[in-house]
Amino acid sequence: MAAYVAMLTKVGLEHYLVVGGILFALGIYIVLTRRNAISILLGVELILNSAGLNYVAFSHFSTGNVDGQIYTVFIIMLAASEAAIGLAIVLAIYQLFATIDVEATETLKD
């Protein structure tokens, strides 16, 4: 009972990791299922953020230095630039195909 209460009250590494894992899974799920290019990009963002969360968590609980936070900053930055480029490309797609449904853009195949 006490342990259970402790677990509820005192949040530990595991909780973060589980949340990160869930985020990652969600991201993958979105990426796999969505047809809309934008949503797929969002899925990718989720994946990246799950990783970021892990870094922060690890750096706080286990390594004890700030490396993790620094990594996370980098990740956020990359996510941003990726999103920027992604959106640009999606725009181009929209101009050429008049849709951003990835199933509509299947000219390249064997």
Added chain:
Amino acid sequence: MDHPVQTDFLRWIVLFPLLGAAVNGLLGARIQERAGKRMVAFIACAPVTLSFLFSLWAYSRLLGLPAKERFLIDRFYTWIPMGSFSVDVAFWVDPLSAIMILVVSGIGGLIHFYSIGYMHDDRSMWRYFAYLNLFTFSMLLLVTGDNLLVMFVGWEGVGLCSWALIGFWYTDHTNTRAGNKAFIVNRIGDFGFVLGIFLLYWTLSGQGQGTLAFREIAEHVGLLADLELWGVGVATLVTILLFIGATGKSAQIPLYVWLPDAMQGPTPVSALIHAATMVTAGVYMIARLNGLFSAAPATLQIIAVVGAATAFFAATVAITQTDIKRVLAYSTISQLGYMFLAMGVTAYSAGVFHLLTHAFFKACLFLGSGSIIHAMQGEQDMRQMGGLRKVMPATFRTFAIAVLAIAGTPFLAGFFSKDAILWQAWATHNQLLWGVAVFVAGLTAFYMFRQFFMVFFGQCRADHHVQEHLHESPKIMTYPLWILAAGSVVVGYLGLPAFLGGSMLDHWLDPVIHVPHGEHHAVMEEVGVMSVSIVAAAAGVVLAWFLYYVRTPSRDESPEARGFAYRVLFNKYYVDEVYQFVFVGGTLLLARVGAAFDRYIIDTIVDGTAKVTTILAWFNGLFDKYVIDMLVNAVANVTFAVGNNFRRVQTGNINSYLYVVVGAVVVALIVKLRYWS
């Protein structure tokens, strides 16, 4: 016999004809148009004459030596030096081969001269003489070669020339087919012959005496005693294999079928190759290796039986034939049967003796028939002839002498030689074979006189056109006839029976041929045996006289009109048809099967993947898709099939791509975690 006399002129006996052949063969065409046919003929006849003279020289050299040392050798060069196996190109002349070279170059020479007249109108005379010389070369090589391999060279060489000469008029396929038949049947014989050579060589070398030279074989023949292979005595096996070769070359059952067809060639060729010389090669070979054969009694039995059977079989066929040359051809086969019978009963010298006499009278008969055919403008059917004795006196007389000789008229060559064989058969207690032989003697007399009467007596049944042009042949053709006829008379006296003073020939051959001196027989017995054959012959003559002289044959009597037996005989027991069907047909069938296997078998392999193949055929156009060789294509098609399925994955749909990624990761994880728990 231990110190052979080294000489260096024997090679010329062999090489002269080769020279002639080379000159005529390479330049003949030009020579013929520049210098004319006479030149060609000269180039051809001169070398043979020279060989004959050299043969006489060799013969005289032999005479000069004491009987035991009559043995000349001429080592030319080492042909195949191969470790323990070393073969020289060497020629030797001993009493046996002396006789042969005299016959070959002598009778061969006569036939060369005869051919000048006979082939006078032929466009490619040069080719003819080139072949003829080449044949003489090969034949001389065959008889003078001092070891089996060199002999085999000649052996094959004569086969080649006979092929070339049978098919000499190659624009007619019946001729070329006959030629091929002769060659291939001989090859079957050679198949046995070479295997015999191998077995003999390796058995001897197993005994530390690997050799193929006749003398050494004769010396070491004892080594073969009680050696076995596959449960058969090696000596027996070797001799049987060699005998297979002999049946091919000398037209014995079962390989005799080529000889009658061989009559498609020019008649002088039939005389030289298919009567006097080549066909006797088998007999010569056995006589040459008599020591070896004597060591294999089983084989001798076989040979004797085959010989007698052939003699009988051929004779029966001969009595119904209407083609003048075919009669002679079957008679040749039959006479060869006699010789093999002689070999079989170890009467080697008697066999050689018959070979000698037969060479004369059979050559004479063939040349005579040639002269007749010449006069009849190529007609060979005896039913069209008749009454020729008036128009062609010389041919008639010589032919008569030869017929008498072969029929076994007392005191002519055939009589003595045939009788020697019969007597030996009797003396070696082969009464049954003797009986057969005697009966065949009667048949021989019958069919020879049948021919004689049909051709020369009665009214001429040829049409007018032919009759007007009937004429005696030119001297160049008749002189050889006379010489041969003379030979058919006198040669017999070389081998008189014991009670008439004994055989010079036996004596002459004694050093090389081991004549089994059986128990002594009473003179009366010999005389009695002899008289029986005389009676048989006489009976044959009389019968022929009744059937073909008294009631003269009609112009176009057809064998179909006769009884069943007659038809069977006339159609040579249908052996050709059977062979054609069984062996030729069989081989071709095999060949087709083989080729088909090569082309189609893979189909069945592919059938399993046939569906895939058909589905994919269209893009398989990369390589020809209907190509038969399916093995490669099968591989190709299957690969392409798989490839195609891979392509399906590449749908172009990004989600599916990602599925692949995640799927892969998951699979990896699952596999790994599984393999821990």
Added chain:
Amino acid sequence: MTEHVLSYMVFFPLAGMLVVLILPSGRHDLIRWVSAAATVPPLILGVWLYANFDTTTTGMQFVERAAWIPAFNIEYFIGVDGLSVSMLLLTALLSFLCIFASWGIDKGVKGYFALFLLLDTGMTGVFVALDFVLFYVFWEVMLLPMYFLIGIWGGPRKEYAAIKFFLYTLLGSVLMLVAILALYFYSEPNTFDMTKLMDRSSLYSTTPLAMWPFNVWGWGFQHVVWMALFIGFAIKIPAFPFHTWLPDAHVEAPTAISVILAGILLKMGTYGILRINYPMLPAATADLAFWFLAALGAWNIVYGGLCAMAQTDMKKLVAYSSVSHMGYVMLGMAAFNTQGINGAVLQMFNHGTITAMLFLLVGVIYDRAHHRDINGFGGLAGIMPVYAGFTALAFFASMGLPGLSGFVSEVLVLLGAWPKYHALTIIAALGIVITAGYMLWMMQRVYLGPPNEKYRDLPEINGREIFTLFPLGVIVVVVGVYPRVVLDLLQASLNNINQMVISHLS
């Protein structure tokens, strides 16, 4: 000069190729003559080699060594023994003659002769290479030119034939490569030097591998390597299951290329077996010879002969006759005695010359009548007597008629095979009957009989063609009459190779 004679022989054609490449592609005759000129020196050097070759020693002669890739002990290492010299002569001669046989090529002349010369270099190289990598490189160098020569200048189904030849051979050579590497790593210190590997032949393990199916067959490392090499070579020979590329390649290839194919490339298979499998893997050779050399050889003889009999295309017939005749080589080398192995190599040489003649002759008639259907001719002997004369010579030589070269080698092979394999020898001896059968039959249908009106006025064989045929004809006769011109060359070397195996025979 003399110490680099082999290198000159190998690379002169290559130099010729470079020259051809820089020539203007329009100047056909110039290109032809230059290529011809490029093949002359190897021929002369070959004759010189023959004259100065020491037939008494078994060692490699005219050896050249130079470091190539030290890191892997790869050397430029070439040399010859009797076996190689005989093949070298054949290569030099046929390459020279085939240039003239290719005179009629008029599409892409430049490319044709360039590739041909490259091919020449490759072939010569294979016969002199003593370093495995070098050997393999030369081996593969032949592949591409052959592919293009068949594929570009070939007949109607050239592409199929070319790619088939290519795939078959590549499969074989990749297996060979693996085998080579296996030997390389098995040797200590690692080396590609063939002579060193031969000296080490006793070290290769023959203890059965644990892996199925080798444990069942009792195959060790040595056997597996032997097999890998053998398949590579069997494809070239070509031995029974791998022979189907041959008829197609021959039928489609231009005459000269057929000549090279049959005359030289086929020999590389048997050459490789003698040069590599025998000395390096003697134990495996001793174990596997019966089935994979002797039995397969005998089967080749009969099977090839029968297939030949059923063909109606002259080239296909000759191609199958090659399958049959190469069978003698395999049978002979499996006899492991002087007669057999010498006969085998002599047969290689003879088959090279005889089949070359046959293909040239078929080419002659094909150039005139533009088809090769055996039943489509008749009576050519009357129309083209000289041509018919050459044909007769070639046919009878191929039939193994005494006095011509084929006879000596076949007799030696059969003689050698007899003591070891009675039954197989009997089967193989059937070959002499079958060969006579299809050769005579073809001769009868094509050259004899009533002249075919369609070809009444075919021109007689011309000087250039005679020039290509005559030397071969002379060789066929000379070797038949005096085989020592070749045999003396071979004996020492071959007996040496033979000895290595004999000690392992059980």
Added chain:
Amino acid sequence: MDLGNLASLKLFHPEIVLAGTIILLTILDLVVANKRLMAYVGLAGCLVALAATLELYGTEPTLLFHRMVALDNFALFFKVVTLVALVAAIWMSIGSGEVRQVHLGEYYIVLLTCGFGMFFMASGNNLLMAYLGLELVSLTSYILTGMLPHNRRSAEAALKYLIYGGVASGTMIYGMSWVFGMAGSLDYAAINAAMSQGDGNEAGLFIAFVFILAGFGYKMAFAPFHMWSPDVYQGAPTPFTGFLSVASNAAGLAILIRFFYPAVSTLGQEGIWTFQAFPALQWTDLLVAVSIVTMTWGNLSALNQNNVKRLLAYSGIAHAGYIMMGLVVLNNDGLTAMLFYVVVYLIMNLGAFLVVMVVANATGREDMEAYRGLAWRGAAFPAVCMAVFVFSLTGLPPLAGFIGKLLLFAAIIEGQFYVLAVAAIINTVISLYYYARIAKTMFLDDPGPDDGPVTATASAVPLLGALMVLTVVLGVYWGPLLDYTTGSLGFFMK
């Protein structure tokens, strides 16, 4: 030794030069009208950088910027490869018809930036650094792929590439986070140390590795992370495709090797490596499987391709599989073989794409039919070169490709990976089908009626000749290159 920031700059010339060039180009792009100039400037910059790199080659291994970047021959080797590829790509771009349509200024800037990223992939001594380099390369690649204006294929390819790359790299960074958690740092040396002490749990570690492998794999395009490459190759402008096919592969390989060798394994005697983590974690099996699947998948898919660029993409996948063979044997011979193969592959593949470009310039087509009878349509030289390249790719002597394969085969046979060897043999034979098919189409087929003559782009010819000569020469005399690659195995580890 490891240096601080300022000290590091002394050993940082190549990157400085390259960065300088990029900046210079950016400025020029604003001021200069003649965009041709950009190409030459970029070319010059790359050559200078190349010189600088070669000049650094052989300096003793050093860590720069507080252990973030490693300076060792290994890194320098890949920098050279990258620069060579850059030079070739720029040269190709000059002659390319496609590239002419795009905004040249940006094109060259982004292209160089992509190369710049590869520098860090090769030299990153810290997973983060590696990741950053990888992302830089990816982002620029997306841009270059999608650069062709008003071109559906190009845009679509870019999108696919983007999403695919995003997911892959995301997965990778997530995997890295676990490694970080277990090792407490992303520094290779630290990871190595942690592993040798054996803390962290196996399952977690394995998951992490697989995730990381996914990221690397997508860069190197080995199965099953290759799906993007055919589409991207086909969509992107040909010169960039050529660059991508060789440089991106090389960089991916570099990062892979760095992670799996110096980071998680240690070098023992005679160049034998031992995997530091728990022995049960037999990731070589995984690599064998990956390698076989990759080469087979690539070859089989290539069989029926009709678009030559796409065909080359699949052949590229297959070659990635071949290269992987060197990875499994865990010794320096394998590494040498891989580096060697990278160089050879660079030469022949660039050559092949160059020919593709030449044909595309003349006919505007990339499908097989465009090559029908090429040799007889006035383009004999490109045709011959193409033949040389494809047969070299097949691995036939005496061409460079054969030596590459020889070394790889040697490595795996020595390591007794016979299954792998057999698979590779079969694949070699399969690959002959489609390579020979190209040669066949060019030489054996006769040109169709509507196949016009093809004239080689002037600027392409010298490069083509150079590459072909190199292919042949390296096939006959490869000693020096071998020494160079062997020498490039110096890692910095501590």
